[in-house]
Amino acid sequence: MAVIGAGWAGCSAATRLSELGHQVTLIEAARTLGGRARRVELHDHALDNGQHILLGAYSATLALMKTLGIDRTSALLTLPLQMCYPGTESGMHFVAPKLPAPLHLLIALLKAKGLSRADKLSLARFSTTARWMDWQLHQDCSVSELLQRFDQTEKLCRLMWIPLCIAALNTPPERASAQIFLNVLRDSLGAKRATSDMLIPRLDLSRLLPEAAARQIQQNGGKVLLGNAVKSLTLNTDQRWQCEDSHSDPALAQNWDGIIVATDAEHAKRLLATIDNKELAAPSISTTFSYEPITTCYLQYQSSLQLPRAFYALEDQPERQHWGQFVFDRGQLHASQQGLLAVVVSASGAAIEHSHAELATAIAKQLAANFQRPDLATPLWHKVISEKRATYSCTPGLVRPENKTSISSLFIAGDYTAGDYPATLEAAVRSGQQAASQLHQQLQA
Structure with a gap:
């Protein structure tokens, strides 16, 4: 078997095939494993091309990590569900205690700071209504429309629902799928308490x-x-596959019984179009995707600097050049990264119209204002990393392709394939495992 693409979907597909007893060749164009969630070397630090956060609801990812012998405690910092801003004058402070669901959300709501009685009733109404609906819509709509239907207050939308939507779907709420958003909430807020935990990687994403x-x-x-x-x-006449790269590498001069294409959607489209077989039409991916960028700004300060929490939500206000949405204190994740902060800007199309230097300066000033710490305005160094096609735009009613193609021994895998989740690490892992299982079943038939 061959799996093309060693991102999280490809690695999970190849691992599953290997577990099922197949000899697998995992082929990757880059020199680093991980695809769009990978390690980068930066100022003697092993960091990532984007700061990520996982959820306790990521069952497939966590199960695979356990299978691979990865110790969850040392690999991930586990925090209870929280949405805390540096100050509560205009922000909020919401932390779920370690109590059974849904009691943990009720207590967190009662103790939340920065929310009025109307805001708290609004949040309770959302949760109750969504549960009553079994987290399902008769017809998909935008997240903005959903929030309006559920009579959510302006402050709650601004400080909780919109940041969660952008973080989970990487799509602005006016264009984001309400059903996919509800799927994420169902498996986190609507399930066991542990599924709502926030998991921040201590290891770089390639090692994770x-x-x-x-x-x-x-x-x-x-x-x-x-x-x-x-x-x-x-696809040869004996129904076995061959791959070729631009250098005609002999390492690829093999015949494979099956192929999983686990690249990004655009590369997969191009690769499928190259298939030349007189008996079978080349399969295609008919969905046309649009894409959203994600930007991470790393800011290094004196090693003595530490935030009171491992991460905070930030209120982005583009009109004030406040682009940051979440800030992570990397020193609380890894001892070698004291004084290093990572600020995430999801759906960052407007932000990256500025130069990296301008964006980093603006974000540093935002941190100084938000935390009321002038020293945060002048980092020792900065680095901005943008993935311009980090995820597809998760829009209402988007029809995503299945893993199976028109050729029985060829499957696709990636966070863009059909599933309940948006373009996340969990979606990639689930897609890879599903493609591998389906290919195995096909070959056994």
């Missing part, structure tokens, strides 16, 4: 899962080929 997956694949007799960009696929 992809590299462990690669080791298991190799231990089971498979291969991991880095720096091999597959340019075309050929």
